[in-house]
Amino acid sequence: MGGRRQGYRKLKQGDIVIVGEGNSERYYFSHLRSIYGYRCRIIPRFFSKASALEFRKTIDHNYEKCVDMIVVRDVDVVEKNEKEKRKWESLKGKYSKSKNIIFCESMPCIEYWFLLHFSDTCRAFSSRQVERELRKHISDYCLLYTSDAADELDGVDL
Secondary structure, eight states: OOOOOOOOOOOOTTOEEEEEOOHHHHHHHHHHHHHHOOOEEEESSSOOOOOHHHHHHHHHHHHTTTOEEEEEEEHHHHTTOHHHHHHHHHHHHHTTTOSSEEEEEESSOHHHHHHHTTOOOOOOOOHHHHHHHHHTTSTTOOOOSOHHHHHHHTTOOO
16 A cells, blocks of 8 residues: 655755755754755655765756755765775766766864854764764764664764
């Protein structure tokens, strides 16, 4: 038994699409959209750990519609995988002259940037330490990565 299909309006030139990975990033942009009433589409619907190939497919599909795109990715995990890093750099190179695409890379992860809203720090953190620190300021905060990504980031200093 299938689910109810969402009735999205078709994208047209001038629309803004945010392409990304990571539930924290999705939450952040959804929150901005709800507060400021931004008209944008955030895709994919459920952010998850994505490869450069998945980003390329999503960007290519929407690029043909002449929409403006903001592509958001934590690159601290990408930096650990040389093959993925080359693919990511190739993808950015392909669209480097495009006026419709902005690549927004976070390194270290976006959670560290969240923490800087509450604490003036230059300290190095692991991803788990950032989560603990954020909970002091946002009581119901939890690191919204998939367990695979959290495991990959666990040894990364932020």
